[in-house]
Amino acid sequence: MTLDEAREVLCQCRREIDEIDQRLVAMLNERSRVVERIGAVKQSVSLPVYEPKREDEVYANIDAANHGPITKDAIRRIFERIIDEMRTLQRMRMEGR
């Protein structure tokens, strides 16, 4: 592969990454809206926000859906960050911020 050919392929790959990232951002916000709805429902009937058993279910679902190349540990670390950020957002909303 020549340097020019390589640059061409890289340019195409970057367009793909940008397009995937836009879809990821949209989907993460969609997830966040559902998390907010859960928070509002729980608050209205005074159910606890944090339910460790449900969290186990979330990770089991992610593990089952993951067929690589991302490893099990790596996908878990990514979702730990996602879940943590959404929990923070949910807490802010419930405190009326």
Add this chain to the structure above:
Amino acid sequence: MTLDEAREVLCQCRREIDEIDQRLVAMLNERSRVVERIGAVKQSVSLPVYEPKREDEVYANIDAANHGPITKDAIRRIFERIIDEMRTLQRMRMEGR
């Protein structure tokens, strides 16, 4: 809202979260495959793996795509984790692991 009604809504919301997470996992793996392709192309023509200018473009694209409810800082932290995990994977592949 009664407790039974709340449980019903929560159950529906959780099904939605599980379905979104499955799509997120698939899309993250799709992104990872493109990152691997980039790594292979760069290696074949000896281009540097890390390009800070391209990283700035990635974050600019994410910021522009984000219309909330996730905040700018939160989405950035999520993508920092995603990019970091994929960089690790790319390095492992290039070292032949």
